Amino acid sequence: MPTLCDTERIVSEPGTCNMRGTIRADLPKTLWITGHGVLGIVGILVFPQWDAAVVFLLLTALTVCAGHSVGMHRLLIHRSFETHRLIEYILVWLGTCVGMAGPIGMIRTHDMRDWHQRQRTCPAHPAHRAGFLKDAWWQLCCRYDLACPPRFVLEQRVAQDPVYAWMERMWWLQNLLSLYCSLPLGDGLGCCVASACVLLPLSLAIGGSAMSPIGADTRVGSL
Numbered sequence: 550m551p552t553l554c555d556t557e558r559i560v561s562e563p564g565t566c567n568m569r570g571t572i573r574a575d576l577p578k579t580l581w582i583t584g585h586g587v588l589g590i591v592g593i594l595v596f597p598q599w600d601a602a603v604v605f606l607l608l609t610a611l612t613v614c615a616g617h618s619v620g621m622h623r624l625l626i627h628r629s630f631e632t633h634r635l636i637e638y639i640l641v642w643l644g645t646c647v648g649m650a651g652p653i654g655m656i657r658t659h660d661m662r663d664w665h666q667r668q669r670t671c672p673a674h675p676a677h678r679a680g681f682l683k684d685a686w687w688q689l690c691c692r693y694d695l696a697c698p699p700r701f702v703l704e705q706r707v708a709q710d711p712v713y714a715w716m717e718r719m720w721w722l723q724n725l726l727s728l729y730c731s732l733p734l735g736d737g738l739g740c741c742v743a744s745a746c747v748l749l750p751l752s753l754a755i756g757g758s759a760m761s762p763i764g765a766d767t768r769v770g771s772l
Contacts, residue, residue: 553699558656559664560700567668570695572687579690581721582749585648589746605747613752616643625652625707626659638712648724648749651717653708657701664699689753724749 553561592601620640623629632640641652650658665675673679674693687693707713716723 554664554667555699556660556664556667558660558702558704560702562697562700564697565695565699566697567665567695568670568672569697570672570674570693572674572691572693574690575692578692581648582689582753585746585749589750592746608748609751612643612646612748616640616645617647617649617752618644620644621652621655622659626656641713642716642723645716645720645723646726646748647752648721649752651720652713653703653717654720656703656707660701 553565553567555561620637620642621644624632624637625641625644644655645651649655662675665671671678672693674687674691677684677688679687
């Protein structure tokens with residue numbers, strides 16, 4: 550068995566093999582993502598409003614750009630910069646409002662895919678090598694379960710943080726909260742559906758990452 554390249558958070562265990570896994574349909578993820586997409590399309594077609602477009606751009610700037618890209622990706626996952634803890638919480642919370650996953654789920658998803666792509670051989674699922682339509686089905690509606698997954702080692706500043714623990718447990722509620730908060734910004738429910746429900750499909754299209762962790766059964770430890 551070839552030697553695997555570990556990362557800061559993903560550590561190979563005896564018997565771990567990145568190529569021995571099964572792609573399985575994930576019904577909850579499928580319903581969550583397609584539900585947002587369908588509601589967003591219905592909202593655009595049934596309630597075409599200029600204020601919905603304005604609300605959509607505002608929510609995109611706050612949640613997708615400031616939250617998901619800066620807060621979740623650059624700050625929480627890569628630690629590309631430092632800031633006050635309160636500002637970090639706000640940025641990560643805004644990223645959680647997109648509806649992809651909680652902060653720990655996003656770290657796990659990102660690092661598992663990064664771990665796969667660092668190996669000499671990489672399965673088609675994390676390598677996005679299956680062609681556009683098949684890869685879209687795999688990423689949006691399936692998960693990749695390894696027969697013997699590596700250990701996910703999360704740093705203590707995140708693993709033992711009660712605020713991040715709360716965000717992780719209630720990430721889906723933060724997304725629904727973003728829908729509720731968009732109600733007073735435009736002309737009622739139509740604006741809410743047309744603008745806020747498009748955020749999740751847009752983030753997946755831009756980021757190309759699945760909502761659920763790729764290795765759902767990856768064990769969690771702490772540094």
